[in-house]
Amino acid sequence: MPHAGLVVVLPSDPQSLDPRFGTDANSARLADLLHVALTRPGSDGRRVPALAARWEVPDPRTFVFHLRTDFRFPDGSPVTATDVRATYEAVLDPTIASPRRGALAVLSAIETPDDATVVLHTREPFTALLDATGLGVLPAARARDQTEVAIGAGPFRLVEAVRGERIVLRPNPGFPGGPPRIDPLVVRIVPDEVVRVLELRRGGAGLLEDAPEPEVLEWLRRDPALRVTRVPGTSFAYLALNLRDPRLAQRRVRQAIALALDRRALVRFVLGGAARPASGLLAPEHWAYAPAPIPPHDVRRARRLLDRAGFRDPDGPGPRPRFRLVYKTSTDVARRRLAEAIQAALAEVGIAVEIRSYEWGTLYADVRRGNFQLSALTWVGVGDPDLYYLTFHSTMRPPAGYNRGGYASGVMDRLTTEGRRTLDPERRRAVYARIQRRAAHDLPVVPLWWEDRIVVATRRLSGFVPAADGALDSLARASLD
């Protein structure tokens, strides 16, 4: 049936098809198709059942998962608690060198009282553990292989993987609820954005997950064979500030930078309108979201704040700036465009910005080491709000966590610690509401926007629901007319 196959184009290879090793966005997309995990992310940031039909937390250090018994590996063998345990233990084994080991390091013991029950014990109360249960489950016999294992009980099974070229998947016959109707599902790696778009236009691809430039999107919209879908996304774009810099250490300066930016104009200019101005890390769809003020565009107030911070404009509207900052960005066209727009906005209030653009690996290394003053970054896949602990707790400066700007606040430390130790959802929600208001006040980073998710697909594809986080799992229930 030649018409039942679908080609998805991705810009780069997934790091790995093995859930023990892949940590990038494309690995996560493929993992959704090949593997099943205890839980998966829901649309509101909560974990929802997957292999585990339900779970309970009898005490703050114990998580009991009750497994479904109808998930099967492609060879027909059922997925049992033994497989879950073997996979988790393999990740915890230092000789496997799994990048997920850190996320599970809080586990003190794994028990399997029967084939359908897994009990995870943690060393300390840690509510965010559920986020780590998105780990795909491998067959126990293969879980300790040193080489890549891509056998899972997801909706599809791997038929062929040619690195840098294509990954061919076919339905897993034993998938609960019946195997997917798309057969085969081919993931092609096409690095060039223009060529990905042209493949779609020519019919060589049926689904494009990474939104092209706004102008190109308009061109695709005019093609009657294609459907462009836009859904509100949860990826959080922000301006990272290095608080080790004595100027950026002042809240007034950070506030002035936040007020100098016209978010709506930036969204129009950089993203063709496809984003919502953000108040913080958590989007309104998230269960723990609490409204916090979004800094308005107010150039006069920004200038006053800079004056009061002691950075007077030496020549008023003249060319001399109050001070200079270096803005590091990648070589990506859209990122450079954003950098230039921010440079122009900050020039309005008398801050001169020098843009330096680096290849991604170099930029990432610099940001991680705190070797930057300004940089615009994006958080993709925000799950448990414990992320606030990892990004803003004073002990979470790299390499321990993501506090790259070196922010330190006793109040934030106390609140984020309380958040990860509180089990009751309503009390947690109240703690995170205070955290969000605190972050909006202190501005350790300047929130920019939540990026919409734009998916372009052939009109023949039905039943596919674009996910806010870019997940492809609904392809298991989709079909081609």
Add this chain to the structure above:
Amino acid sequence: MGAAGRRLLALVPTVVGVATLVFVLVHLVPGDPVDVMLGEWAAPADVQALRHDLGLDRPLLEQYLRFLARAATGDLGDSIAYRMPVRRVIAARYPATLALAGTALGLALVLAIPLGVVAALRPRSAVDRAARVLSLAGVCLPTVWLGPLLILAFAIGLGWLPVSGAGSVRHLVLPAVTLALGMIGVLVRLTRASMITALGEEYVRTARAKGAPAWRVVAVHALRNALLPVTTVVGLQAGALLAGTIVTETIFAWPGLGRLVVQAIDARDYPLVQGCVLAIAFTYVAVNALVDALHRVIDPRFRHES
């Protein structure tokens, strides 16, 4: 030792030089493969352990000497990202790059040399003007622009060829033409100039005076001499051709060595970057050795010199 053996031996310092340069450059670039592999969640002890396993905690000089010693035996180490021997990763991609670069080279020679000859024989004619436009375009048009333009015309507009990917001869056409065009530009101009010079030489006049047929004067007397600088430039241009595969393979999603090296740099996969650059350098050196051998076939004087 024969001339060929001596030539081959002279290539060793070049390859060692390239190996040294790439080792130094790769280690100068900020970023670390362990960071990329383990991500930001990694515990410092795990980072340390993996750095130790990969030998990245040893002194740089020791790492360099180990790399050279292993490379001499053909062992390029294991790829960090692919978790398999570099040799195997490269062996899987090398044929695609050879096919692409080889086809582009073939296309360039088949088109550029006859066009250059005709342009030289009929200066200021329509063919000459067309050759000039083609060579200027070939030299000026960047691949990143030309590639998508050719796709728009031949894959989207006319629907004759696939947009990207590999798997059939049809897939090879657009990337090979894109890659060849720059070389065609250089070779047309060089062949034309070289032929005009040769056609004015005394031996050509003598051949004509002796009543040799026109085709023989052009093909045997003039072209054979005019080809000497052309073959030299073909050897030198092989470097540009191999470098061009990096961009061309990325545009056309061609699964070769050029794309692999970009992926390896992104992942800070030191052994793989080193292996890829060595493979490319070795190819370049081998092509130039072949060009030297060809010189001896074309011009007997080289045989006497050696």
